[in-house]
Amino acid sequence: MLQWLRRYRRELLAGDIGAGIVVAMMLIPQGMAYALVAGLPPVVGLYAGILPPILYALFGSSMTQSVGPMVIISLMTATALAPLAAAGSGLYGVLAAQLALLSGVVLLVCGLLRLGFVANFFSRPVMSGFTIGAALVIAQGQIEPLVGADLPAVHLPSLTLGLGSLALLLLARQYLAPLLVRLGMGAGAADTGARLAPMVVVVGATILVPLLGLHEAGVAVTGDVPSGLPGLNLALSHGHWRALLQPALLIGFMIFLISMSAAQTLALKRQEKVNSNYELIGVGVANIGSALTGALPVTGSISRSAVNFAAGAQTPLASVISAVLLALALVAPTGWLTLMPLPALAATIIVAVLGMFDLSTLRTAWRYDRGDALALVATAAGVLVLGVEAGVVIGVMLSMGTLIWRASRPHIAVLGRIAGTEHFRNIERYAAETVPEILMLRIDSNLFFGNVDAVNARIEEELQARPAVRHLVLVMSAVNSIDTTALFALKELNPALKLRGIALHLAEVKGPVLDRLKQSELLGELTGRLYLSAVMASDELSRTTRAASLCPQI
Amino acid sequence: MLQWLRRYRRELLAGDIGAGIVVAMMLIPQGMAYALVAGLPPVVGLYAGILPPILYALFGSSMTQSVGPMVIISLMTATALAPLAAAGSGLYGVLAAQLALLSGVVLLVCGLLRLGFVANFFSRPVMSGFTIGAALVIAQGQIEPLVGADLPAVHLPSLTLGLGSLALLLLARQYLAPLLVRLGMGAGAADTGARLAPMVVVVGATILVPLLGLHEAGVAVTGDVPSGLPGLNLALSHGHWRALLQPALLIGFMIFLISMSAAQTLALKRQEKVNSNYELIGVGVANIGSALTGALPVTGSISRSAVNFAAGAQTPLASVISAVLLALALVAPTGWLTLMPLPALAATIIVAVLGMFDLSTLRTAWRYDRGDALALVATAAGVLVLGVEAGVVIGVMLSMGTLIWRASRPHIAVLGRIAGTEHFRNIERYAAETVPEILMLRIDSNLFFGNVDAVNARIEEELQARPAVRHLVLVMSAVNSIDTTALFALKELNPALKLRGIALHLAEVKGPVLDRLKQSELLGELTGRLYLSAVMASDELSRTTRAASLCPQI
Incomplete structure (x- = not known):
């Protein structure tokens, strides 16, 4: 740990600063959107982008991991808290932080006990099925905010703004990177630039709100975003420890699986080895930090970490820089954040989970190993029918089931x-x-x-x-x-x-x-x-x- | 199925009749005792020895399996029903049969879906740890009836009868078979004879009861045993399906594991192959039959099946004969069954579970593979501390955990x-x-x-x-x-x-x-x-x- 800091060389700084800026720009709309998915005030998602990545930089194992809010973990948080408190209530916020604390402690203890091998309880097809199922659940949950349908009927201005944002984002996803290349940008830079489309669309939509008086026309906006940094305090509801334990175990497990995926994908490219025990400790401490600032469970994000790497991050300093920039954004006047239209944020979430809706594993598995393909489909169906928590258990059971089934037919x-x-x-x-x-x-x-x-x-x-x-x-x-x-x-x-x-x-x-x-x-x-x-x-x-x-x- | 009946030859009959008589004699005290362990009236244990073995003979795969009440499954039944109804109440009896029905349906469906490979979810050390833990829980539960301690203080006549029976049974276990050999019996016959010691001790104690007026002195006896066969009817409590589902899954899993162990041990000796899918169907149908006669979950018993085999059973006809004998005992006057002293029955249960308390697997594992030994100890501790249901889940998790842990360190x-x-x-x-x-x-x-x-x-x-x-x-x-x-x-x-x-x-x-x-x-x-x-x-x-x-x- 911290070897990277002792060995830091000045040549690395430019890459880290560039990546830090890009990731911060990505995190502002993402953090707010993913807090909404978790049923929390948007500002909480920004808080989750400050202390957790800094702590991960000190304790984690991956050089270019971007730790912070992640949409699947937000969905699991909302699922866990729904039976315990009303979304938006003070208790709900307390329980979200408490869940992060409990998950963080579980992860940290598992890391200290060297239980990193538990990452191997999910096969890749099962993980793919879980992700597809969760993506569908999340996308379905965003249809309402996208079209403003919490109003008596579909709300035309919201619908227009939401579908307009969605269309722009889909076009950007398909054509922006090639366009930037044709405009003379390098392939890597163009790709990174295209990843900032959500930020541009959200800012554009936010500018439209006061210009057209959309908030007065009934388009939902983020509303009050308190200025200033989160305080370091830990409100706890002692009556809820027991109820939070099982969700914390399941969420902790998924936090670990997702951060390991992200770390391993990048490790291969950076010629690094990932130590699963250090990774447990890193995300464990990050979650405890998230709890201390009253935020929500966090993990390493595959897509954001990939952007961090592509934007030139060399060391965890990039994450520290992005955290500092986020903190600065909160210290500066936050008025501009209060008018972000929710339909546009919903559009960014839908496009983000579309990226998770990857059928290539299913295609390959279908040809290569029918049993694995069926496990994938069954896990996705389990998440859709029985929910995301049951989906984790089903995933482990199917991974083990295919393993034992195969073992029971030795050659x-x-x-x-x-x-x-x-x-x-x-x-x-x-x-x-x-x-x-x-x-x-x-x-x-x-x-x-x-x-x-x-x-x-x-x-x-x-x-x-x-x-x-x-x-x-x-x-x-x-x-x-x-x-x-x-x-x-x-x-x-x-x-x-x-x-x-x-x-x-x-x-x-x-x-x-x-x-x-x-x-x-x-x-x-x-x-x-x-x-x-x-x-x-x-x-x-x-x-x-x-x-x-x-x-x-x- | 039923191949054995089509191919039946007259020479097999003597062995089957002899084994049928021996098993019936074993089943009378065992069935009554194991019904008490499950919190049910003793006669229910006899009912469970009639239809289930006959149905298993028609649908099961093992030739010499003895299906009926089994002490671990009785313990699990009591654990499952304790929170739902008071032991001895009418509802309790209904729920026991309903649990057998649900377990039976689960087993049957798994068999038809060819899910026999699920037997491989438990490693042998974990099964051994589970058995040891369950044996301790059962033995501890029998101390009270053994010493008659449901009375204000230890009840001296009960204590004397209980400890006396226990001493006799322990002596018989150690010395009876060698003694019978010295008296000129063959080794196999002597072993079978020694297995009937519990029956002899219980009958002896039962004779002492009216002779010494022990029941009037306060020694607990079985009490009313209704004469006649159980009726074929199925009382159900529709409000309890949901509460019974999880116990039925866990009990069904253990029913299958135990009957597979019994079948496989014998198959090796009889040069047979066990088909796990047929075994699922066999015990599934047997449990549905048990439910139809208002009894309790049943399985193939390792010890009773071993006696059945040793006593000369050649085909499932032996089980059918034992079932018919049990039915005859119920049709005949059952007065003699009503005075069986519970301290003597408790002694037979304690001696039976002592036989399950086998440390040889632990010893071998300790030298051969420390991880397996630790899994054994952890499973036993899990059963003792968290209960027998949690023990099943812990067992599966530890089996899979050792597997994945080993896999994560390939050579x-x-x-x-x-x-x-x-x-x-x-x-x-x-x-x-x-x-x-x-x-x-x-x-x-x-x-x-x-x-x-x-x-x-x-x-x-x-x-x-x-x-x-x-x-x-x-x-x-x-x-x-x-x-x-x-x-x-x-x-x-x-x-x-x-x-x-x-x-x-x-x-x-x-x-x-x-x-x-x-x-x-x-x-x-x-x-x-x-x-x-x-x-x-x-x-x-x-x-x-x-x-x-x-x-x-x-």
Whole structure:
């Protein structure tokens, strides 16, 4: 931590300042919009862009991560708080900060306990399904503010402003970057410039409001944005700890998954390694900081971090600069922020979640692995039907489910000898010779609780099809580990086979697996032997059985 | 299904009749005791021994499974119903049957959907920890009936009877079978005989009750046992469906796990294969049958099934015979059942759960795999501290947690060439030579969402330690599958390496993995090549790099 500061070189400053400015410009409309998604006053979203990124800069692991409000986490916050308090009430604001505190503490503790591996509980298809589901829920929630439909009917000025903003943003998304390139900008700069379209559209719409008197015509605007920095204080509702615990666990988990995604995407480009435990600590401390300033749960944002990187950020100083700029915007007169029209903000949210509505993972999975594709669709459906919290649980269950389902169908090959060679191959793929008394099975998978039943079943099947077998050789060349459950399965298989007059042998056991097996009684109990290679097992056992059949009295 | 009946041969009959009698004798005290554990009238436990085993005989997959009340499932039933109704009330009985119905329907539906693989969500250490925790909870619950402590103080006659029964049962457990062998019995018959000790002790204690007037002295007895068969009717409380759903899912899961354990233990001995989907259907239908006769959730019992097998059961006819005998006992005058002293029944339960308190898995795991041992202890502690329902969830989480934790630390070896040979080995284990421009990594694990981050991190680490590398060769000889998440990781690694001037090659990709990769764009996008073997990759890439260094202008 803070290595980046000790090694800071002056040449990096220009990039960091540029990125800091760009990210601050992105954060102003985004922060306000995402606070609204969470059911909070817009200014809270700006608060969340100040202390959290500074703390992440001190404790986090990714160099170019942009920590702050993020739309999915805002949705989860709104979902968690809806049953507990009325949106907009004082209690609601207190609970949002308390939720950030609790999530932050959970993340920090997990980081200190080195539980970073929990990031691996979600497969990518499931994460994609979750994101798609959440994007749809968020977009649907923005239709009302977009068209001003909290009024008795659709409100024409709001509708015009909302759809106009939406159309501009969609056009910008498609054509602005190529246009800027054609105007002579570099590709990277053009891309970054295009990312500022939401800011430009919102500012433009905000200028229109007083010009056309739209707020007096009934277009909803952000309203009072108090000037000045957030105070450092922590109001807590002690009656709500219990109710907030489960949401905090689920939100903490998603905060971590999202920030890890963002960090890893950038790490690949920057030739960095992400340490998941430091990442836990970084976002944990950032959330505690968010709570201290009365804000809401925050995370590393994939899209904003990508902009930060593309705009030239070299170190977390970029985030610190963007935080300072945000603070300055709050210290300066905030009158201009009070007239931001909500339909235009809704348009920016819809365009942002459109960017999350990515079907390429589904397309690839559909062709490559139907099970993963179904898990993706089921997770998205779960979020849509049962809500975003249930969606997290469903996502973990489906990730684990596909894993265990696949594990329960291990690839096992009956081996035969390629005539005249020392090579043993799958008899279904090669013309390989077998000996009736010897069954050689190669298990192409680690042995663990998820597949021992399937391995046992396959062994039984092959033995029933080959009544002459007297020697079962398990060829372990593809087995990289054997867990306790599988150890017991082997320990129980051995005497069961002995009763049937079949000896159990192991061949080609890998070094680390053998080291571990030596800690158990299995090798001592084995009715058969341990062979270095399949060919040695086959040669010796063939000799034995031939001798036995020639001289049955022996 | 029912194949066993079509193929039935007369020679099997003697074994089935003998086993049927033994199991019925075991079931009478067991059924009554386990109904008490579930908070139900004792006769309900006998009802659960009639229709369920008959239905399992028709639909189940294991030949010698004994389906009926089981003490852990009774404990879970009591835990589930405690917050919903008072034990002994009419509603309580209705809800117990409703729970059996719901569990049965869940199991049946899972069976029809072929979800048998869910049995693999529990590792053996976790199952052992769950059993130990449940055994302790059950034993603790039996101390009160054993010593008659529902009276103002310990009740001396109850205490004497309870501890006396306990002492006899413990002695029988230790010495009866050897004694019977010494008296000339065969080992198998002696073992079966010893298993009937609880029946003998309970009958003996029951005879003492009227003889010594113990029930008048305040010793609790079973009380009214209505004569006659249970009626086929299904009383339901429609207001409780929602409250019963989660317990039914957890109980259904444990019913399945326990019956699969029982079936598999016996299958190994009988040279059978267990079909987990048929097993789901079998116990599902059995539970629906239990509900129809107003009984409680049932499952295959490991101990009773073992006795059934040992007593000579050849087919499910043994279970049908035992069910018929139980029905006859109910049709006959049931007066003798009404005076069974509860302290003696409590003693049989304590001895039964002592048999479940097996520390050998813990001992083996402690030496073989510390992580598995810790998961065992944590699951047992979870059951003790948070209860048996939370214990199931904790068990699944710990099974999955150890799996993902292990997956997140895959074994990856940097390969070098054994001088003068075509063999490539781990440079940490062998004196093997490497080429500065070529990094060969062998990944000793399947590639999936649980380990892609770790693989990426290791690649980055090795590349940072070897700045001269221009070719990264992933040797896939130990990779049996690549899931969608890992496919994306490779697809993203490829261009990231390209930016750094490093080509990505794959070597020794297995047939099935390659077949699948051909469904994706990865092979087309690859900056490097696909090599059949590590040696081919090394030879060609060494030539290329040597040529490049000799003639840098090329």
